[in-house]
Amino acid sequence: MESERFSHKSIMLNEVLGIIEPSENEIYVDCTLGAGGHTKEILKTAQCKVIGIDRDPLAFSMNNDEYNSYGDRLDLVQGRFGDLEKHINGLGIKKVDAIFLDLGVSSMQLDNVDRGFSFRFDAPLDMRMGNDGQTASDIVNKFKKEDLANIIYGYGEERKSRRIAHGIVERRKIKRIETTFELSEIIKNSLGKKYSKIHPSTKTFQALRIYLNDELRELYKALIVSDSLLNEGGRLIVIAFHSLEDRIVKNFLRYNSVSEKKFNLGGVSKPFFYRNRRASKPTDDEIKINPRARSARLRYAYKTSFNYKGQEAGHSYNNYGGVSV
Numbered sequence: 001m002e003s004e005r006f007s008h009k010s011i012m013l014n015e016v017l018g019i020i021e022p023s024e025n026e027i028y029v030d031c032t033l034g035a036g037g038h039t040k041e042i043l044k045t046a047q048c049k050v051i052g053i054d055r056d057p058l059a060f061s062m063n064n065d066e067y068n069s070y071g072d073r074l075d076l077v078q079g080r081f082g083d084l085e086k087h088i089n090g091l092g093i094k095k096v097d098a099i100f101l102d103l104g105v106s107s108m109q110l111d112n113v114d115r116g117f118s119f120r121f122d123a124p125l126d127m128r129m130g131n132d133g134q135t136a137s138d139i140v141n142k143f144k145k146e147d148l149a150n151i152i153y154g155y156g157e158e159r160k161s162r163r164i165a166h167g168i169v170e171r172r173k174i175k176r177i178e179t180t181f182e183l184s185e186i187i188k189n190s191l192g193k194k195y196s197k198i199h200p201s202t203k204t205f206q207a208l209r210i211y212l213n214d215e216l217r218e219l220y221k222a223l224i225v226s227d228s229l230l231n232e233g234g235r236l237i238v239i240a241f242h243s244l245e246d247r248i249v250k251n252f253l254r255y256n257s258v259s260e261k262k263f264n265l266g267g268v269s270k271p272f273f274y275r276n277r278r279a280s281k282p283t284d285d286e287i288k289i290n291p292r293a294r295s296a297r298l299r300y301a302y303k304t305s306f307n308y309k310g311q312e313a314g315h316s317y318n319n320y321g322g323v324s325v
């Protein structure tokens with residue numbers, strides 16, 4: 001069983017459950033099913049329903065007995081969360097009570113040697129989450145030097161992106177770059193001896209993965225439709241793992257939310273109510289047990305009655321996460 005080969009610890013599980021507060025008959029969407037860690041705990045907590053989405057077929061190759069035991073309380077959908085509205089409507093559902101995203105790659109994907117996500121294992125340079133589209137190898141062997149540098153800088157925030165792009169282009173004149181170790185060696189040689197505490201390949205690998213899986217646009221697309229898919233009082237929860245993602249979530253919530261302070265200004269003209277303007281982080285205890293949690297940043301907001309698409313409904317702030325107004 002896949003789940004036995006890879007150990008996956010769900011990030012900030014108690015915080016997520018505390019925000020969702022699973023309740024009977026409510027419907028939640030886990031946009032990033034992965035090993036099902038969050039989904040399974042939500043389903044155990046109350047007689048609710050979960051729609052579990054993942055673009056990676058690997059996510060559906062495990063937990064089969066447990067998933068079956070939830071019957072029609074669990075719907076599994078293989079696809080991108082950028083198509084969230086289509087997936088939910090395809091199940092005959094119009095509105096839900098929480099939308100949850102635990103972004104990035106799972107431990108299973110990172111630790112699965114064949115997927116090529118990690119520079120720690122020698123593997124074909126693949127990095128596709130959904131097993132479709134072009135691979136990282138296609139990109140490093142085909143793209144112009146300038147485009148490679150822009151990707152490495154834009155999605156990896158690697159200041160020495162031009163040197164790395166130059167190294168890639170010089171190497172591929174001699175031989176096609178096929179493996180993670182080949183790329184990692186090119187990066188090391190391009191950066192020279194002096195590099196920081198993080199592994200020299202970290203930023204470039206992150207950049208290629210984000211670019212080829214279109215990760216930032218997927219996030220934008222999901223955030224934008226969340227407004228019209230959530231019931232009033234519904235929860236939008238996002239765990240991000242690097243500043244590019246977190247910045248998108250932070251800005252989206254900032255521009256689309258009323259804050260606690262502004263409650264009494266009268267009228268509601270934003271679709272969300274933003275509780276934690278400073279992102280929540282995992283506890284030191286969680287990081288000790290699961291070092292991969294250390295960069296996690298969780299932000300969440302509650303859906304108000306305001307919809308950009310329609311008329312502003314008569315508003316009542318009943319109880320958004322314990323705040324009664």
Ligand SMILES: C[S@@+](CC[C@H](N)C(=O)[O-])C[C@H]1O[C@@H](n2cnc3c(N)ncnc32)[C@H](O)[C@@H]1O
Nearest residue numbers: 010032034035036037038054055080081106218
């Ligand atoms: C960090 S893992 C989620 C782990 C999960 N919460 C758990 O506890 O087991 C992220 C998952 O999201 C999936 N994913 C990433 N981007 C996606 C997208 N645009 N659409 C659907 N799934 C995506 C990945 O394939 C991966 O399985």
